[in-house]
Amino acid sequence: MITRLRFCFEITLAPEELMAKMQPVHVPHKLPVVLSREEAARLIAAARNLKHRTALSVAYGVWDCAPGK
Numbered sequence: 001m002i003t004r005l006r007f008c009f010e011i012t013l014a015p016e017e018l019m020a021k022m023q024p025v026h027v028p029h030k031l032p033v034v035l036s037r038e039e040a041a042r043l044i045a046a047a048r049n050l051k052h053r054t055a056l057s058v059a060y061g062v063w064d065c066a067p068g069k
Contacts, residue, residue, distance in 0.1 A: 035060065 002024045035043065040060040047053040 006022060044053055044056045047056055
């Protein structure tokens, strides 16, 4: 994003004093929420369709979440 702004200001607008004040901003990356094994099993069990249950099982790597378990 800063590269696009810098290009716009340097090439199009060219205010030198404004460019000297621009600095990149560090945006912290948040870790994704990870479901526990029990939460993943409940999510998979809540899916009504076998195709959806299978896709969720593959995505979460939980294989022993059959509806009867």
